[in-house]
Amino acid sequence: MSVQERKERERAVRERLIVATARELAERQGWEAVTTRRLAERIEYSQPVLYSHFRGKREIIGAVALEGAAEMAAALRAAARAADGPRARVAALARAYLDFAERNPAVYDAMFQLDGGLAFADEETPEPLKDAFAALLETLGEVAGEGVHPALFTELFWAGLHGLATLTRAGRLPPEDAERRVELLVDRLAVV
Amino acid sequence: MSVQERKERERAVRERLIVATARELAERQGWEAVTTRRLAERIEYSQPVLYSHFRGKREIIGAVALEGAAEMAAALRAAARAADGPRARVAALARAYLDFAERNPAVYDAMFQLDGGLAFADEETPEPLKDAFAALLETLGEVAGEGVHPALFTELFWAGLHGLATLTRAGRLPPEDAERRVELLVDRLAVV
């Protein structure tokens, strides 16, 4: 049995290597540079090996997205924990979200911009994605206001953050006012 | 001179045909189906003809984006005009925006999601894009609230709309609550 176990372990290691390499390459040179050939070369295996781990490029993107979702959830919870009071928590959460998007643009794209073949707002939504939403909900539910469904409020707040993140990074919004926009978002949306 | 004029006219007609065909194809089968070969076949010319009008596929996307921006600006103004009072105008504007995004997903993608090689938030931003933002500003400026820069407020509101539009269409938000989210967005952000 030990032989088979070792093989499975090695396969798992290689799979993580693929995901990590794809992420690094995407973060350095953008997703358009992540081709199956380049990726195969980096991990020092041939192309078909990739397809023994993933159905295709989409699934690799999806794997990066899941990894990112877990990290984002952790970052959001850490930021919320470090702040005192509802209003400060929400502001910290918002900044942490936008910070994550700015520091990990490729991962953020994998999560929300590209097609990673993942289900959303659905029963089949993978756990890390549901958990990332839950991390938002934990803090934002406190400030939804009277008679407003916490989940609905969270969705709206999230949409605001997502819009700010994508439009800013795409050069659609002047970056210098980013902080003022966050302040306004929190002030208006959150009921404290 | 007349001969040259006729030729220029014909060229202009063909250019509009290219853009219209690209848009239609994208709207019907998605942008990934818009290949230079297919596009060339549809307009009944060879591929290189496309490159005598546009530098490449990006520029074709950009042309569709500009066309869409002009239409969106008109739709936003029409919606705002038809409503009475600041609050109703803002709500109508928001619905018109989301409606445009939903009815013209490919065009919306060309404008904000894909790389059409267009400048933004910049001096070189093409007129139709600046005008679409202006259309938002006209209505939203009224409800920015005391001491809040109208342009900054418009950017935030726009980000909210953009987030709702993209997350909903990507299946990240349950579509059935769309209207309630718009209501909440308007109620919270707009100061009436």
Add this chain to the structure above:
DNA sequence: ATTCGATCCTAGCACTGCTAGACAATCAAG
């Protein structure tokens, strides 16, 4: 040592955006 099955790679398919060079139609000059 030999079989046999899992593992991996070479080679190739059909497609992409884009372009060089050949060709034909059109025009101005003699």
Add this chain to the structure above:
DNA sequence: CTTGATTGTCTAGCAGTGCTAGGATCGAAT
């Protein structure tokens, strides 16, 4: 009217993409 040059357009092809069939190779079990 015939040239010659200039447009305009097309055929053919390049380098790259995601993905896969089929054969070679290696290691484990007999």
